[in-house]
Amino acid sequence: MLPQEYRLKRKFLDIPALEQTLDMYLKGMEHLATPEQFRKTREIVEKFRAPGGQGELLQKKLLERRDKTDNWVYDYWLEDMYLNNRLALPVNSSPVMVFPKQTFRDRSDSLRFAARLISEVLEYKAQLDGRTLPVDYARGQLAGTPLCMEQYYRLFTSYRLPGLKKDTLVAQKSSVMPEPEHIIVACKNQFFMLDVLINFRRLNESDLLAQLEKIAKMAENLDEHLPSIGLLTSDGRTEWAEARALLIKDSTNRDSLDMIERCICLVCLDDASGVELTDTNRALQMLHGGGRESNGGNRWYDKPMQFVVGVDGVCGVVCEHSPFEGIVLVQCTEFLLKRMIGSPSKLVRAASVTELPAPRRLHWKCSPEIQTLLMSSAEKLQRLVGNLDMDVFKFKTYGKDFIKSQKMSPDAFIQVALQFAFYRCHGRLASTYESASIRRFREGRVDNIRSATAEALAFVKSMTDGKISDAEKMKKLWEAVDAQTNYTILAITGQAIDNHLLGLRELARELKLEKPDIFVDETYRISNRFILSTSQVPTTVDMFCCYGPVVPNGYGACYNPQADHVIFCVSSFRESTETCSAMFVNALEESLVEMRDLCCKWNAAVKPAEQKKSAVGPVKRK
Template identity: 90%
Template sequence: MPVLDGEQPKGHSDSQALPKLPVPMLEQTLDMYLKCMEHLVTPEEFRKTRAIVEKFRAPGGQGELLQKKLLERRDKTDNWVYDYWLEDMYLNNRLALPVNSSPVMVFPEQTFRDRSESLRFAAHLISGVLEYKAMLDGRALPVDYARGQLAGTPLCMEQYYRLFTSYRLAGLKKDILVAQKSSVMPEPEHIIVACKNQFFVLDVVINFRRLNESDLLTQLEKIAKMADNLDENLPSIGLLTSDGRTEWAEARALLIKDSTNRDSLDMIERCICLVCLDNASGVELTDTNRALQMLHGGGPENNGGNRWYDKPMQFVVGVDGVCGVVCEHSPFEGIVLVQCTEYLLKYMRGSPSKLVRAASVTELPAPRRLHWKCSPEIQALLGLVKNLDMDVFKFKAYGKNFIKSQRMSPDAFIQVALQLAFYRCNGRQVSTYESASIRRFREGRVDNIRSATAEALAFVKSMTDGKTSVPDSEKMKKLWEAINAQTNFTILAITGKAIDNHLLGLREIAQDLKMEKPEIFTDKTYQISNQFILSTSQVPTTVDMFCCYGPVVPNGYGACYNPQANHIIFCVSSFRESTETCSAVFVKALEEGLLEMRDLCCKWNMAAKSAEQKDPAARPVKNGSKP
């Protein structure tokens, strides 16, 4: 049912009531593409690109035809870019999921005196998951509304309903995102529990009754005891899911030749989620090391095989208190993960653990271990490489409250600081990705805010190359121009008018029409524009936890940040094998830049106050005119 103006929705939003994602005007996208790339390529490369773009947009040319076909596609589909985007961003990507694709949410560190306490935590968590899933199944989740820029708009809720009903099936050339279909007589719902690199089926509904928390604990204790008594040399089949997607698809094809393996795979692929009961990692439990445990489990010698990366939700409960969620990213965005995990943590804090031991009406059947028949070829494929350089950094000098006091957008301010840090480390600017939600539209996922603006470049140069020669008033003017450019691009992106999805749609329509790929998409500038050496995302939380992920290119950085009132958590990642990156060096440059930007704002405020005392008309206006 459509939500009327001023009416509060009582249940889930009807995605059909939301507007369709618009197709931006071709002229606007091409002009913006040129503006975004002019300062990121050489003058010669740009001259060539401009000529190619002008040819593409000429009346009667390729651009006009592809735009027309894209508008036709918009009329026929709920969301013209969704399938193109999903395949381009995820399903066609052949890189391994851990580190390269799967983000994680790191919970506050827990203190467990022994394994029994960690199992109690796991039982309480599973109880919360089942409560949340019941709310999803009843379509009773309250509608999300946009916050930040253009706040108050209802958002598409469809991503939530994929949290526990999706599975990413590895393919030789392209993966498939499988949506589970409910049958007339569904089998009892189950969770897969990973323990000591083996997988166990935990039925959460037995004899038409959902297990209570006490029963869940009983079953988890049985699983832990069964795992203790297993041969340590059993194959760690979960490691196969951490390989490249084509390699895992090949291994899976070998596995399913045997009926035992087929049955085991079926149970995993149809489960609600995984709960991974991890051994102690044996490392100092810093935020950085807890993040690494979530991202890759510490490798095969640790908890790396205690995972199944194709499943969207894997809750990790480590006996040493390292807990969190690993998510397969293709079904939903980070904000959906945040909302779900915040619900679970609040549930666990607000709902006391219900572990009054009572005799069950009937003795619960023992959970069952999944069995595998492992051929020599499969044994040869088991392995994992550790290459991730992660630095979780809590910047404590100030948080979003200070930035707001400057009448600036915290997100835009932090994005400019990231540009300053990268320039300080590398002496150049690079294509930057910042995810922007387009959930205001039917089936909306994300588009890209291109944060590497010409205005940001002018500002960072004034703070580095012109550190002593450029006056503070000019630096402040350039900072405001960079903030405004970032904010304006953000508004374009969240209202469906950014360039990346549009260009992707034009490219894919050309392929659908079996046209020769237009030159605009084979041009070097287009390749550079899509090499996101700096991949960023704001993932704010109201609960004490943080999100992180790996870089998206071998010589790049992943930078996830969580702005809080008086501090900012940054999770910066890179690959150790790259000679061009170092997370610690980037973090140091980021800290320096944030402090310099604060000092600049404070000096500007003092100068403005002094000027106002002398002449009240001299007070600069908030949008950043010169002091």
């Protein structure tokens, strides 16, 4: 249980007023839909909100649900965002954290790093098990509010079980006499069970290294033609569910699956990728392992935490995203890396290490049908590898310190720059997703900050219009940044529109009502097709997060603002004729530089005393 004083401070997520949400929906979509579409949408929305109409009924039922649950949107959101999604997890869903590149002289060095990493994972898990992890507090906008910690307790106790129509997020439950805890080590596309608790004693770093050395030796001596069962987990969720149903018909496979599904985490000992280790290529290795010819089968994507340690120094963690958000992953990995960097190794060979039982390789029995499915999964992963267009770009001209000096929110400023870049590339704006944490509330996950605002459109148009003065451009920049900042505050305080509309839609389905017109309208479809999917994932350690696009013709854009630079990870799919990551990155760099130049010219032209009097100075902050 959480401390009583913290539990008392935790708030229930409220439901916005229906009128507010519908007005915000119309305002947010007017400039993204065609005039004809929008006229139809306005009529549909007015009908939905009419007294005695569907909206009023659904709002009433949603308020009743709020009063009976800890978090009225959690289950709806989890299913809609993750469990109902049938796409493969790598690239499409699972984000990755890329660690600083390590310098290993040989496999032994990489095993030492892995042993150290496992030791720190076990230390972190001990804090989680003892519920001694310090409570997080909000930073940035509305800083200081205590945040719900439940996501942390799913890091090492969850598993995403594939289903034919919907996946299940399984939570492991402890018992009075728990079985020995174990991790799964993937090496040479095979899986080994490594007990980390033997005779009621947690293995120390030296013990772990000895066991990893045994695993590496066992893997080297195995038949290279053994099936790479992990490839099945990289397939679409329905296909993997069908394959798993075939696997569990055999008791050997059931035992192996059980060991993987109940493990603490995976540690993937990767072979050298054989490519130049740029930031972009290291990101690609984390996202998909390089495919079937590299480390693509050395994964088990259903497990939330997969730590990758490559012999070539490519290291990081692959995250199955359904149990927790990126900031929880950041906090965990920063804890691990800071301790690994900041304290000496505890590798002292003990006499007892030779007495440890050897780790056990998991065995599989594959029918011809499963072999065929494995070949299909491998081919689809290879197509995904060839399709992903990733560009990791470090913008060095300035960072968040410059933006703060302009009295602007760094996140809002960067979001406006992303809109500017998209406009440069495509001559329009498109529905944009920016994740906003709602951990201020019980079981809070995220809502969406809709960054493609009318104010952002007005600003980017002004920047491409040679007739508009710098003073007017600066005014529009302030308005765009303020609109973004204000929407951010609404989102993190539970007043954004996406979760509310989702709740209304899902309640209509539960009540077996005819689907309201508002949710079959073309504008609603456009509003939920996020061509630009963005997220700020700041770190205090030299690492970065990245992920793939969420639609075939879209971009993924993750960014990490630092004091004097910003790391951007931009992804798209090569098969789309509309997108190109390098094109977007070039446009983004140009946009950021132009926005800096505009601010500098404005600062030079208007003296501080005159700025206060100027009608085109910064609008009043809320």
